[in-house]
Amino acid sequence: MRAIEEDDIAGLIGVEQYEERGEFPVEQGYVWTTCASVENGNPLFWDPAVADQVTGGPIAPPTMVSVWFRPHHWAPGRTTQALPLQIHFDLKEGLGLPEAVMSDNTIIFHEPVRPGDRLVTRQILRSVSEEKTSRLGTGRFWVIDVEYHNQRDELVAVESYTGFGYRRAAEGAGGPEGTGARS
Amino acid sequence: MSATATRRLHGTVSAGDELPELAYPVTATTVVLGALAARDWRPMHHDKDFAVHRNGTRDIFLNTPNLAGWFERFITDWTGPYGRLRRVTFRMLGSIFPGDTMVFSGVVTDTGVDDAGCGWVAIDVSVSVDDDIKTTCTARVALPVTEDDNPWDRRGDRWQP
Numbered sequence: 001m002r003a004i005e006e007d008d009i010a011g012l013i014g015v016e017q018y019e020e021r022g023e024f025p026v027e028q029g030y031v032w033t034t035c036a037s038v039e040n041g042n043p044l045f046w047d048p049a050v051a052d053q054v055t056g057g058p059i060a061p062p063t064m065v066s067v068w069f070r071p072h073h074w075a076p077g078r079t080t081q082a083l084p085l086q087i088h089f090d091l092k093e094g095l096g097l098p099e100a101v102m103s104d105n106t107i108i109f110h111e112p113v114r115p116g117d118r119l120v121t122r123q124i125l126r127s128v129s130e131e132k133t134s135r136l137g138t139g140r141f142w143v144i145d146v147e148y149h150n151q152r153d154e155l156v157a158v159e160s161y162t163g164f165g166y167r168r169a170a171e172g173a174g175g176p177e178g179t180g181a182r183s
Numbered sequence: 184m185s186a187t188a189t190r191r192l193h194g195t196v197s198a199g200d201e202l203p204e205l206a207y208p209v210t211a212t213t214v215v216l217g218a219l220a221a222r223d224w225r226p227m228h229h230d231k232d233f234a235v236h237r238n239g240t241r242d243i244f245l246n247t248p249n250l251a252g253w254f255e256r257f258i259t260d261w262t263g264p265y266g267r268l269r270r271v272t273f274r275m276l277g278s279i280f281p282g283d284t285m286v287f288s289g290v291v292t293d294t295g296v297d298d299a300g301c302g303w304v305a306i307d308v309s310v311s312v313d314d315d316i317k318t319t320c321t322a323r324v325a326l327p328v329t330e331d332d333n334p335w336d337r338r339g340d341r342w343q344p
Binding site: 034036039041042055061070103108 | 207252
């Protein structure tokens with residue numbers, strides 16, 4: 001966790017940072033809870049016979065990949081911990097951009113994630129734009145990849161986030177439900 | 184249940200095909216259940232006072248990872264269990280609140296077979312409330328090219344998402 005300043009950017013492009021191991025193995029119960037939350041009746045997640053036939057055994061819904069890295073709300077003795085997109089916050093701090101939105105994200109799926117897997121994630125800064133002005137304010141766009149591997153070091157997914165860190169153009173700009181997820 | 188019952192084959196799909204629309208009335212339970220299922224403990228997804236007074240929104244709102252789960256469900260309802268997501272791209276445009284009826288719609292924009300022989304379809308999906316688009320999703324999903332093909336069997340060079 002360190003602020004990324006202007007002079008640091010070039011040296012950090014393409015560098016793996018913040019390797020984190022999930023706090024717990026991928027578990028079937030969370031798969032069911034998630035499927036229930038969106039009423040996903042895909043038999044891959046509910047019928048072991050279908051899972052055996054189609055995917056060689058149970059798997060987790062692919063879009064759950066980031067779920068396995070969100071830390072418990074509390075854990076005994078825990079001190080500080082890297083945030084899931086720590087580089088995003090490092091850039092905000094180092095470039096002096098107090099506001100930020102995530103404008104879009106892409107997930108590319110590789111090996112299926114299965115109950116019992118222990119996943120590892122690494123963050124990689126891919127690009128930082130020159131200063132730009134949007135209706136939200138003036139700031140910089142950046143792209144951060146998050147790679148996920150299983151315990152066999154097989155790539156299971158890559159998430160790519162586009163963020164925009166900025167200083168407000170004027171108080172109230174953008175509206176309370178403005179573009180993107182705030183951070 | 185038969186695993187072959189809902190096998191949508193690549194050759195049966197064409198650009199312009201529409202996915203069956205899904206309309207869902209969102210409640211506070213939808214939002215809170217979705218946030219906790221995604222292990223997202225941030226208060227704007229379960230504490231209305233926080234959402235209103237700190238975030239300036241009119242209520243708690245669906246979190247992005249759970250919305251990804253809704254998109255996956257919408258797509259695989261159509262493909263059946265042999266459909267395998269290759270990639271998805273989300274663009275968030277606005278929030279979805281309790282009391283909204285969110286409507287998912289989708290259309291096939293392209294189809295093809297890659298160098299490894301894997302059949303794919305490209306789909307544009309959106310979720311709207313009162314015809315106001317809240318999030319868009321472009322997805323590529325693999326479908327079996329024959330009755331004997333299973334995209335989930337593909338690994339290494341045979342899987343090029």
